Amino acid sequence: MAGSPTLAGLFAQRTVVGVAEFAVANSAQITLSTFALGSCIGVIAYDPVAKAGGLLHLMLPDSALSPDKAAAQPAMFADTGIPALFNALTGLRALRPRTRTYVAGGASVLSGPDSFKIGERNITAVRRLLAVYGCRPVGEDVGGVVNRTLHLNIGTGVLTAKLPDRNYEVALG
Numbered sequence: 001m002a003g004s005p006t007l008a009g010l011f012a013q014r015t016v017v018g019v020a021e022f023a024v025a026n027s028a029q030i031t032l033s034t035f036a037l038g039s040c041i042g043v044i045a046y047d048p049v050a051k052a053g054g055l056l057h058l059m060l061p062d063s064a065l066s067p068d069k070a071a072a073q074p075a076m077f078a079d080t081g082i083p084a085l086f087n088a089l090t091g092l093r094a095l096r097p098r099t100r101t102y103v104a105g106g107a108s109v110l111s112g113p114d115s116f117k118i119g120e121r122n123i124t125a126v127r128r129l130l131a132v133y134g135c136r137p138v139g140e141d142v143g144g145v146v147n148r149t150l151h152l153n154i155g156t157g158v159l160t161a162k163l164p165d166r167n168y169e170v171a172l173g
Contacts, residue, residue, distance in 0.1 A: 012029050012030075012031065013027075013029055013030050013031070014030075014031050014032075014033055015030055015031070015032050015033070016033050016034070016035070017032055017033065017034040017055045017056075017057050018034070018057065019040060019057055019059060020057065020058065020059050020073050020075050020076035021056075021057055021075050022054060022055060022056035022057065022075045022081060022084060022085050022088070023054065023055060024052065024053065024054035024085070024088040024089050024091075024092055025052070025053060025054075025092075025154045026050060026051060026052035026053075026092040026093075026094075026154065027154060027155075028051065028154060028155030029154075029155065030154045030155075031151050031152065031153050031154065032053065032054070032055040032151070032152045032154065033055075033149070033150065033151045033152075034055055034057045034149070034150050035149045036147045036148075036149060037057065037104060037105035037107070037147055037148045037149070037150065038105070038107050038109035038119070038147045039059075039105070039106060039107060039108065039109060039118040039119035039122060040057055040058060040059050040105050040106075040122065041056075041057075041058050041078070041103060041104070041105040041106050041122045041123065041126050041142070042055060042056065042057055042103070042104045042105050042148070042150045043055070043056040043058065043081070043082060043085060043101065043102075043103055043126060043130075044056075044101060044102040044103075044104070044150065044152055044159055044172070045085060045086070045089060045094070045099050045100070045101045045135075046099065046100050046101075046152065046154075046157050046159075046172040046173060047089065047093075047094035047095060047098055047099045047100075048098070048100065048157050048172065048173040049095070049098055050092060050093045050094045050095070051154065051155070051157070051173070052089055052092035052093065052094040052154070053089075053094075053152050053154050053157065053172070054085050054088060054089050055150065055152055056075055056081050056082065056084075056085045057075065058075060058076065058077060058078050058081045058082075058122065058126075059076050059077070059122075060076060060077050060078070060118065060122070061077065061078045061079070061118075061121045061122050061124070061125030061126075062077060062078070062079055062125065063076075063077040063079050063080045065077075078122060078125040078126050078129055079125065079129060082126070082129045082130070082133065086099075086133060096133060096134065096135065097134070099135060100138050100157075100172045101130060101135045101136075101137045101138065102137055102138055102139050102140065102159055102170055102172060103123075103126055103127075103130070103137050103139075103140040103141075103142060104140065104141045104142065104148045104150055104161060105119070105122070105142060105148055106119040106120065106122045106123040106126075106142040106143055107119050107142075107143060107144050107145055107146055107147060107148075108120070108143070108144075108145055109145060109146075109147060119142075119143065120143070123142045123143065138170070138172065139170055141161060141163075146163050146164050146165065147163070147164070148161055148162070148163050149161070149162040149163075150162075152172075156171075156173055157171060157172040157173015158170070158171055158172070158173065159171075159172055
């Protein structure tokens with residue numbers, strides 16, 4: 001019957017990743033989602049062999065600003081969140097050399113001049129750290145002035161990005 005739910009749809013689950021959080025999964029029924037990335041960065045990592053993926057929603061580039069906060073909430077910062085993401089994926093049998101990454105966010109969403117340039121600093125920090133880890137992103141959608149919403153389907157490895165003016169998909173699997 002048209003419009004009837006599919007079996008996969010009945011068991012699908014969404015895990016929402018909030019600001020300064022990350023999540024990993026290796027269940028085909030899970031979609032990892034984060035909403036309204038502005039100056040924050042979304043780092044998506046997916047191992048197509050292990051069918052394991054993760055999504056990190058980081059706020060700031062450097063934990064030196066608040067080491068205590070970084071210890072309690074490593075996903076807040078690029079320099080502590082990226083290692084935490086990769087460590088968690090290793091626990092799901094993902095291997096970094098075959099992991100595909102994608103980076104989105106880092107927009108300048110303030111209405112006036114952004115003297116702190118958090119978005120730009122986040123982009124620079126993430127690029128540097130991914131290079132240290134030997135991960136060259138398969139793509140990125142960074143900068144600009146619009147927010148982004150991301151959904152990673154663990155079963156297919158497809159990343160869906162939604163922006164105010166367009167939507168697109170990236171196959172990481």
